[in-house]
Structure formats: C-alpha cells, structure tokens
Amino acid sequence: MFKYDFTTYSQKGTEDLGKRFSGALKPGTEIAMYGDLGSGKTAFTRGALRGLGFEGNVSSPTFAIVNEYRGGRLDAAHFDMYRISSEDDLYGTGFYDYLDGSMVLFMEWCENIPFAVDDSAVKVIFERGEGNVRYIRIEAPEELSVW
Numbered sequence: 076m077f078k079y080d081f082t083t084y085s086q087k088g089t090e091d092l093g094k095r096f097s098g099a100l101k102p103g104t105e106i107a108m109y110g111d112l113g114s115g116k117t118a119f120t121r122g123a124l125r126g127l128g129f130e131g132n133v134s135s136p137t138f139a140i141v142n143e144y145r146g147g148r149l150d151a152a153h154f155d156m157y158r159i160s161s162e163d164d165l166y167g168t169g170f171y172d173y174l175d176g177s178m179v180l181f182m183e184w185c186e187n188i189p190f191a192v193d194d195s196a197v198k199v200i201f202e203r204g205e206g207n208v209r210y211i212r213i214e215a216p217e218e219l220s221v222w
C-alpha cells in the first residue's frame with residue numbers, strides 16, 4: 076500500500092490535487108472516497124475530471140446517484156452513495172453495470188458501501204480542519220506515477 080498525505084487550503088487547492096491525480100488514472104480505476112459533508116470529495120473529483128478533459132459543471136450526483144462523463148481521455152462515472160445503505164439499493168443504481176473495467180469510477184460516501192469497495196480501489200480519505208483546511212490521504216495498491 077502506498078500512502079500520500081496532502082493538506083489543501085482552498086477549493087482550488089483540492090481541485091488542483093485532483094487534477095494532478097488524474098494523470099495516474101487508467102481504464103477501470105475505482106476511486107473510493109470517504110469523508111464528511113463538505114470535506115472536498117466533489118472538488119477533488121471535479122479537478123480529476125478537468126484533468127481528463129471535461130470542462131462543464133461537476134456537482135455531487137446526490138439525486139441522480141450517478142453522472143457519466145464521456146469523451147475525455149477516459150470515460151468516467153461519478154457516484155454519490157450518500158443515500159445508499161444496502162446491496163439492493165446499490166444494485167438499483169446500476170452500479171454493477173459499471174464494473175466492466177472500461178470506465179474510471181469516482182465514488183463518494185464509500186462508508187456506506189464497504190461490501191462493494193474492491194481491494195484494487197484507490198482510497199481517498201478527506202478530513203476537515205479549521206476553516207478551509209482539508210487533510211487528504213490517498214492510499215493506492217500501486218505506486219502512483221504522478222508523485
């Protein structure tokens with residue numbers, strides 16, 4: 076396991092971190108994100124999607140559960156598991172159809188779906204500090220080439 080620790084001081088700082096991280100993404104990479112409301116999961120995802128070449132709006136798919144981003148360097152799907160608590164719920168989102176290894180998967184609120192997080196996933200753990208401070212730890216099963 077390779078661990079990378081960062082501290083950011085603004086939303087842009089977290090987006091820039093995500094952008095840099097995107098250079099390590101491959102088809103099928105799963106990014107399992109953990110951390111409270113407002114801790115920066117969507118900001119990080121937005122930066123990573125920018126890095127893959129998407130310029131439009133990126134927000135938490137809280138009601139849609141999943142948003143797809145196609146046509147960049149890699150296709151990506153962004154899940155918000157905030158309202159998911161069982162395997163049945165997750166099945167209902169179509170999540171399992173996304174596991175064919177073709178897309179990058181960003182998943183917020185993986186606390187709610189421990190049963191669905193693969194050992195090969197990259198984990199990103201977000202913690203809020205004072206004010207705009209965010210502590211971000213990335214745990215990857217393989218070394219990430221971008222740092």
Ligand SMILES: Nc1ncnc2c1ncn2[C@@H]1O[C@H](COP(=O)(O)OP(=O)(O)OP(=O)(O)O)[C@@H](O)[C@H]1O
Binds near residue numbers: 083
């Ligand atoms: N260092 C920082 N990094 C990221 N966001 C920050 C930072 N400092 C302040 N913010 C603010 O915190 C909020 C982070 O929102 P974001 O949507 O990324 O959180 P989230 O973890 O996805 O929350 P949710 O669980 O509600 O989806 C934004 O309002 C952003 O402007």
Ligand SMILES: [Mg+2]
Binds near residue numbers: 183
């Ligand atoms: Mg979010």
